[in-house]
Amino acid sequence: MLKWWPLFGIRRHLTEKRAYKSPINIQSHYGSIFQRSLFVYILDVGSSNALNFEISALESPQYNIHRFGIFLTDSPRHADVLLILGRPTEVMLAPMNETLNQLPEPYYVITIDDSCDALMMSPYPEMKHHVAQLKGVPSPSEILGLLLAISKSKRIVL
């Protein structure tokens, strides 16, 4: 007989209770207005795909980002944070700038550069509220720590 699906869900507690530290100090401009909810839009501009996979891992139940009020949104117009993955290819500069134009104030921009130095990728243009620039492939817990530092969430479970 077919078991009811949610039984799988309630029999296991997969969410981890731990603190997540930001890899860098964030200079926030907007106080704690994102404390209750933070909507993040992901934009890949030329990553090697590891960062896309890390975002998928961040959505796993171990991190359970929704308990902190952090959500991934499908539109830049609903976003509080633009998370840019990779250094831009030349042709992705224009779509990236257009995405930046669509962000409603107030917002933050985070960039994660995972490209090899030998690749001739474009540098990031000047961006308003560019609060964090990471290099390499940060783990989901580091990305979550960074988002929690931006949101100044008090709902950090230990």
Place this chain on the structure above:
Amino acid sequence: MRLLAGVIETDGNEQLLIIEDGVAQLFFVESEEQRKEFAYYSLLKDRQLHLRNESVSGPGVFRFRYGPVTAGVREAGCFNLYTFGEKILYAGIDLSWKHRRVENAMINKTPQQAVNLAESICSNFALSHSIAFTRAIENALDMKVDMGVQNWRNILLEAERIYNHLHVIAKLASAAAQKVLSSHLSSLFEEALRLNEILTGSRYLMGINDVGGLHHIPSLEDMQHAITTYALISKRFERLFVHSVNNANYMDRLHASGTLTADQAIAMGLSGPSLRACGVKDDLNATISHLIQLPVITQNEGDALARMEVRAEELVNSCEYIIDHLKISDAWNFNSDEKIEPFNQSGEGCGIANSPSGAIAYYVAVNDGLITHAQAFTPSYVGMCAAAFSLDDHIFTDFPFIFDSFGVHFSDAAR
């Protein structure tokens, strides 16, 4: 079967990189007949970034541009979908948004420096790229690699297969709004990535493989941990999968979506799970001798469901393969500090690896220890063409099931 993996042009001569019985070999083109043997020859020769670049017209037909900035397809890539509303009449794919010219960056680098670049083509296939590249270099410079290194490479390739297959199946479950299933599969995916980090120091198995050897091998304690964790992942996955295939709603979304016949799959140059789902046995497992033989999993339907079933069965087999190998690890433990030195400083060669989505092949030419020519042939390139072809005549809601079931990536296809 004979699989054309790539077409290489050097000094006005054209060579075909053909995989037969698990062995990759280069053949000079001497007659038009050699080219005609493979229907996808021009696709591999031209290596265009705009795939299926035709337009469709008719009453009410318009081009729907999906990408490069969209939450549906997170990578920087673009689909050109011709439609009059609900049905996709013709699908094309634009890879140019993700084209990073990685092969050009390898020129004038030493093989050791270029390994990082090979890994950066597509990080979730980093190990497959790294192994195919180093095998090409080892062939070019006449280096004989230790059996222990070969076995570790095989084990780590299966570790790469496990987390990639988990990712693909989790995405399919998520697209069908199977939230409980996709959450559990995501948690297994994260467990597999963490285990990769314990074994190799990288969640994506980067930086462990090198020309002629490995940078390090996992400790016995880590191997023991891997045996326990892979057994748990396999057990949990099997329970979830068996439960999920009893769900008629879920199966209905995958069944008959993006169906390819065996003849179509062969004519497109597919390899890996997408080809095996059409009932065709490839010989990629025979690319190198295994201590324990891996079975070749096939299905006959050729649709998204068949591709998922092939991946599911391979995932469980890969877990068993790793566990069985690690249990007998003492038999082939070796000192990773002892690297094989190249016999020559110049030469040309090719190498292949059995990635989670099919054959990755490299051609390299080295002169005085520096790379003068490098070409990577990836499974996502032909896979993108097949995915676009499969989208024709389906409705928009089938899009994620068809595209995700091929397990292809823009970064891998665009290089």
